[in-house]
Amino acid sequence: MSEIITPRTVSGFVELLPGAQLQFERMKKTLERVYESFGFLPFDTPVMEPSEILLAKGGGETDKQIYSVSNANGGSDYAMRFDLTVPLARYVAQHYGELAFPFRRYHIGRVYRGERPQRGRFREFYQADIDVVGDGELDVINDAEMPAIIYKIFTEWGLTRFRIRINNRKLLTGFYEILGLGDKAAEIMRAADKLEKIGADKVRGILVDDAGVPSDKADEILAFMASSSGSADDTLKALESRRGINALYDEGLSELSAVVDGVRAFGVPDENFLIDLTISRGLDYYTGTVYETQLIDYPEIGSPCSGGRYDNLASHYTKQKLPGVGISVGLSRLFWALCDMGLVDTDGRKSGCDVLIMPMVDSPKSAIEAANAMHAAGLKAQLYFEKKKFKAKMNYANRLGVPFVVIIGEDEEAAGEVSLKDMRSGEQQRINAADAAKFVRDTLDGETVPPLIIEK
């Protein structure tokens, strides 16, 4: 007898039990469906990239978190991807001549960061990205599509109380130039981004003490931020008052205005989006429109979906200028947080099956025929052949949480029928297999499936 090795997963790497996995798949399928409906291509790249590709940007905390990979057949110079943007940039640069631009892809995949594991943060996690990448240029109206896609996804998941926050970094940079603080723009943006978290007083402190912004200008910055507390139209109106002073500001404002018009045309209700002048996304990578999202009743989740417009996707790998716009859903973290707060039911269905077929007779023939009938009706039907007592079989059905059970005893077998039981109502009927399949199909088609996320 060989030694037993305690089964365990690597720290910071998670896996789901069946009930949770089914809900996570639902979440992913919604993303796939909505992304595809807007013309994004499914996409996949190797989980490892050559190290020089991953380290091209250089510096930063990310480098230390990179997992490098090797095997006994020889050293290797490659490592695990830490995001889905670098693989996209490398792919588009590498296959430039074979792609049609704008290139639209979605990528739902896992990325790897060797950070210290902590509650709700993982070393292996799913991201779900979309990007529209242009060749040389990309119309700003593409920026308006992103909030429409976020709105559709969140709504289909069952969320209603959320806000998509939109801003424009050209507008911010132009404003700081107007104030004569153009050289401090990046620093000011980083401070302002913390406004919601730490409050106006502390941001003022950082601006004045750390960034060396004159006191009156700090006040003006805070007043500017506060001007976006109303509707998008009110904010745009207030912003219009500064038009004509700085070209970058004007360009940013026109873009923001076009995005708001576009978002409305896509049918996103006013209560689900706003202009938020405080957000800027940390990275210098973003150059125009930026997005964040907020679940109104759960601000502690942070922004489940963020992104923005960039001027040049792949400058490290090609001389082609490839501007684009994209968003990324932090899928694993969001799912974990939603489950942690009890907003996703991971304990109901433990099987995707519509019907469990339980023969109580020796021959499997009638059970297989019942399964064939269910499959022909497009149903998911599992056969349960094990020689167990009826009660044990029903226990199994209950543990799986299947809505219907087909029982075939000697009487049913002799009559060429089955007993069909609705596990929710307890109602049972004797019927032939084809009619049973039709009944299950019609019943399930007539039912409204509760949303994935139940807001409380």
Place this chain on the structure above:
Amino acid sequence: MSEIITPRTVSGFVELLPGAQLQFERMKKTLERVYESFGFLPFDTPVMEPSEILLAKGGGETDKQIYSVSNANGGSDYAMRFDLTVPLARYVAQHYGELAFPFRRYHIGRVYRGERPQRGRFREFYQADIDVVGDGELDVINDAEMPAIIYKIFTEWGLTRFRIRINNRKLLTGFYEILGLGDKAAEIMRAADKLEKIGADKVRGILVDDAGVPSDKADEILAFMASSSGSADDTLKALESRRGINALYDEGLSELSAVVDGVRAFGVPDENFLIDLTISRGLDYYTGTVYETQLIDYPEIGSPCSGGRYDNLASHYTKQKLPGVGISVGLSRLFWALCDMGLVDTDGRKSGCDVLIMPMVDSPKSAIEAANAMHAAGLKAQLYFEKKKFKAKMNYANRLGVPFVVIIGEDEEAAGEVSLKDMRSGEQQRINAADAAKFVRDTLDGETVPPLIIEK
């Protein structure tokens, strides 16, 4: 200006261009749909496992091919999975108390083997596995379900000329015991497995010269193998003649007979399956039914889907006895081979979109409204906002291979209509957006999509 790093992928790691990716996704979706229809759960485990888990079995070529992983934040003792069976075994052992048995899962995921890259063999590749795992015992009728699933998948992919080969290792072992060669059973099975590749003479040579099988017994073995050249019924009849001599043989024969009956009950036509007494799957892991598959006109592809019955899934990680049965599709290799032989069209559609919407006017409003109408009809619609000439826009539509294009010029905008063009027929009509959506929906619903694989 920063230095340009040549974009490349790691050797032995592949990625697909859009046309191929779309077809690969189709292949995967068929697997998901069929697996789910038989009640298999979606499943996912970390791509890395603790090294002691992966190396538990010990020995063999696999160990040398394992990729180990580390990062700058400290050494780590984990590595990339090389198959999907070890993660399943570890998962079931670890979460034993929280699972309902039989536990049915499907797992479509990537595995990693650091072997020397060569044509058609990859270091990162997809496998698509299903397993039914019992707790203590598992009825043999589960073994009959696997060929039914293979049949459905292959058929939905478009294959007709294939054979599922079924055998039973108990039967083989019993037969060798009858011949007084029980101690050489494993060696004989390995030799017999090569029959199709190297021919009877060479197998005879291996049996006699290497395995020390007496000449007359070698002839008897070859005659036994040849007895499975006919229909399953003929083979079973021939096998029945030896019943009553060896208990293991009898058990294997009863199982094989039950599997054949079950496979037929599931509706698998006789021309698509047979008993093949030569196959045994190399691994000692398999203990009963074994499967291989063959594309009749493309034997060089080998067996795209194989598997079998095992007595004990997770003996390294738990004392629970967990018998099961499963199959695995070597997805990446199969897809590569099919494309290589020109059986999958990777050059037609480069977009999953049903409609490309091309505004030729300044305001995006009417185009967005057209997109909304298409989305409401459940269509995949992409907006093409770029300011390009009409010809350039049509070129883009042609490159993507979309079936329909919506054109909105000044006339259409003024009339509140669109021009809808069927790109296949060239037919064009002026119509409002909702009617256009309905027309596209009805047209596409009425069309038969060619199968994924076109046999030649």
